[in-house]
Amino acid sequence: MxxxxxxxxxxxxxxxxxxxxxxxxxxxxxxxxxxxxxxxxxxxxxxxxxxxxxxxxxxxxxxxxxxxxxxxxxxxxxxxxxxxxxxxxxxxxxxxxxxxxxxxxxxxxxxxxxxxxxxxxYGLSHPVVGPTPSNPSTQALYPTWPKGVQYEFTTLPVEGHSVADGDTITVFVDVSKDDREERAVPRSVFNAVEKRRRARENRDYKKADMLQQQIFDAGYKVFDGRGSEVLAHKYRIRLRGVDAPESSMPHGPESKAMLIKLVEGQQLRVYVYTADQYGRLVADVHTSHGFLQEQLLKRGCVWHYSQYDHRPELSEWEQEARRARVGLWHFPNPVKPWEYRKNAR
Known part of the structure; x- marks a missing residue:
């Protein structure tokens, strides 16, 4: 033992x-x-x-x-x-x-x-706990939510391959650490998690893999650690207020590479405003280094999507990158991604 x-x-x-x-x-x-x-x-x-x-x-x-x-x-x-x-x-x-x-x-x-x-x-008394040190990756950044925010959550550390392009990320949220998430998990998913655990204990890995796929198809995934497992909910995040060049456009691959560099291994703090027509959550995202959209705009990796977002600070950060001729602004007349998509239809 x-x-x-x-x-x-x-x-x-x-x-x-x-x-x-x-x-x-x-x-x-x-x-x-x-x-x-x-x-x-x-x-x-x-x-x-x-x-x-x-x-x-x-x-x-x-x-x-x-x-x-x-x-x-x-x-x-x-x-x-x-x-x-x-x-x-x-x-x-x-x-x-x-x-x-x-x-x-x-x-x-x-x-x-x-x-x-x-x-x-167990008849045990709750200890008195002092204030927790501030950590932008795990604690709320705003005393009150900005106007329009529906809810917030903190992700598990992001993997590089979870970045689809310069403005979209797939993330996972540990349901045991989020009240809203835990209440929303379907009973069928919890049952599949328990069956998978028993299958792994019995070394029936074929059945365990089948159940993991069943869990994944429902929008969840079990992450296995040393002596523990984490059930996490999958989300696709569309960065609010910015638009990155498509992969086939000039600076498209570079924008994606920069986003990977900024989020890989990070626990993201996500403030959700709405969902788009593709089921992605439109959100503001913060890393341990600050506001992600700001970092991308100042590096010239994305455009300010002013048609849908009128925040003046985003426009100012884009202008800062334009003046410095960094990123996509190194090109004399970069094509706007929304116009590129329109012409490609």
């Missing part, structure tokens, strides 16, 4: 012996919260036992659903992360305070009510 789990088992035995009169007799027997809530140390013993049980069976505690809003499939993801964190701990948690710390650090979910519900389920 490994040294970490042997330590877990030893720690668990001590805790259960000390709190035997408070702990429930056997997994699934009775209400976890009612059985363990009288003592945080009894809750710690229950948590340790549930971790061991999950490692052996892949099952989450049945009573947890009464304390959290997350689906059972999401709860499975939580316990995978908790099990992995416990195994990696040196030494593993020895008391309620250390277990609380492991839970709060492992489950970086935006739904605070679920984290609080999980802690209440």
């Amino acid at each position: 490994g040294n970490a789990l042997r330590q877990l088992g030893a720690c668990l035995c001590d805790a259960i012996k000390q709190q035997a009169h408070e702990a429930a007799a056997g997994y699934g027997g009775g209400d976890h919260h009612a059985g363990y809530g009288a003592s945080s140390e009894a809750g710690f013993a229950a948590f340790a036992r549930d971790i061991l049980h999950f490692d052996a069976t892949g099952e989450v505690p049945e009573g947890l659903a009464s304390f959290v809003q997350a689906t059972r499939a999401t709860q499975v993801i939580w316990y995978k992360k908790l099990l992995s964190a416990w195994k990696d701990s040196q030494p593993p948690p020895r008391n309620a305070a250390e277990a609380t710390q492991l839970i709060t650090q492992s489950l970086q979910t935006r739904r605070k009510s679920d984290l609080q519900g999980l802690l209440r389920f």
Whole structure:
């Protein structure tokens, strides 16, 4: 079982012996919260036992659903992360305070009510956490959304091959870290994720691949990591207010290459305004280096799409690139991409 789990088992035995009169007799027997809530140390013993049980069976505690809003499939993801964190701990948690710390650090979910519900389920108190350092790639950039923004999200790190051209990117969003996303996942997708996990455990990789394709066809993808998996929603993003040269136009390949350079490996902060006729989300995008449309305009990689976007700063950034004759403005009379597309019809 490994040294970490042997330590877990030893720690668990001590805790259960000390709190035997408070702990429930056997997994699934009775209400976890009612059985363990009288003592945080009894809750710690229950948590340790549930971790061991999950490692052996892949099952989450049945009573947890009464304390959290997350689906059972999401709860499975939580316990995978908790099990992995416990195994990696040196030494593993020895008391309620250390277990609380492991839970709060492992489950970086935006739904605070679920984290609080999980802690209440085990009778553990929620720690007081200080302010988080600012990070443009993972935190909101605006105190209030700009006019017209419908919602926002943070992506997983972008892969270079996800860039279609100079103004379109395919991204993935971890559904377990976004309330809106998690609520929108179809039940059929969660079921396919669970079946795929079991197929991989049984080394039936052909079936696992078939289920991954089924998940992908529904607009999702499972990313496999060390001891964990991430279910992510796929989106195509059309950068708002700019238009890049087509691939067959002068500077088209260069514009695409620059976009790849700016977003590859980045977690993007996306502010969605609407969807276009092709199903792409029209959005403002920020990287850890700043506003993506600004970076592209100043480098002469895109035009300001003034027909649809009237923000003066975008026009100013384009003029700055024109004066410097950088990027596509190196050419004397570059063809506007929207005119190119019109003539190509």
